[in-house]
Amino acid sequence: MKVGKGKCSGTFGELVQGVLDQQPFLITLPIPVLKSEAIFIPDSIKSEINGFRSNTKALEACKKVFQWFGLSGGGFLQLHSNIPRGKGMASSSADLVAAMRAVADSFSIPLTDDIISWIASEIEPTDGVMFEGVVAFDYINGQHIESFGSLPPFGMIGIDIGGVIDTIQFNQQPKQYDRSDRHTFFEAYNLIKSGIKNMDLSQICMASTMSAKVNEKILPKPYFKEIERLTSICQGGIIVAHSGTVLGILFDPNISNLEEFLLHVSSFFYQTKTVPYYFYNNQIFN
Known part of the structure; x- marks a missing residue:
């Protein structure tokens, strides 16, 4: 045994979320x-695993790892995160994954991403952040569907509309998707697959916008129309947390009218008095 360490990335919403046939899925946007x-x-x-009260779910995940591998003893869990809570940025999922990886590192046990996803889904609906790159993931049943690889270079500007969403409660509500919505999800799924294979950000942007528009019927976002207008200026895509409070714009950082686009964005933030998130090449500027 040793002091174990684990980490996991968060997300900024999802590229796509919906159903394929009857299977719920999301496509991750790892940051x-x-x-x-x-x-x-x-x-x-000791025979107990302890930690701060705010980390209840992560502590439960650690206990399940002990049970899965028949480990004895206990320990103390510490978590540090820069992911905002209740916003749809996979904060809880990242905590669960990081905690389980820390236990695995401590005991040198073969904890796979699939085992992590199964355990996490027993605790709550979970994001696919335990898998590398962009993946399609059944967030209810903890099932990895398909790996796509890495996104091409992108820029992203987002906002938090405020408040928090209880993911567990939200996912217990039935989603009323019609035939057209289901066709949209199928098309968006394949656009993501093709876009990453061909490093074509425009296809990815098209898919994310399609999914975001369907989600407006489920969890409408303030400023959605304004974000849609800004997205048209940069020929980008709308990104939303399908069960959260953030939305934003995915765009090619090499567009010819970047300065014009950023001026419009700055004006929007000034008028609405909202706080932006700026992402570029996996760096964040607030």
Whole structure:
């Protein structure tokens, strides 16, 4: 045993979220600079795993790892995260994954991403952040569907509309998708797959916008029309947290009218008095 360390990236919403046939799925938008980091200090004498009360779910995940691998003893869990809570940025999922990885590192056990996803989904609906790159993931059943690879270079500007969303409660509500919505999800899924394969950001932007518009019927966002107008200026895509409070614009940082676009964005933030998130090449500027 040793002091174990684990980490996991957060997200900025999802590229796509909906259903394929009857299977719920999301396609991740990992943002490595948003991350949760965990430290697990093992204790062979104690039989309990302790930590701060705010980390209840992560502590439960650690206990499940102990049960899965038949580990004995206990320990203390510490978590540090820069991911905002209740915003749809995978803060809870990242905590669970980082905590489980810290336990695995402490005991040198073969904890796979699939095992992590199964355990996490027993605790709550979870994001696919345990897998590398952009993936399609069944967030209800903890099932990895498909890996797509990495996104081409992108810029992203986002806002938080305020408040928080209880993910567990939200996902217990039935989603009323019609036939047209289901066709949209199928098309968006394949656009993401093609866009990443061909490093074509425009296809990815098209897919994210399609999914965001369907989600307006489920969880409408203030400023959506304004973000849609700004997106048209940069020929980008709308990004939303389908069960959260953030939305934004995905765009090619090499567009010819970048200065014009950023001027419009600055004007929007000044008029609405909202606080932006700026992401570029996996760096964040607030």
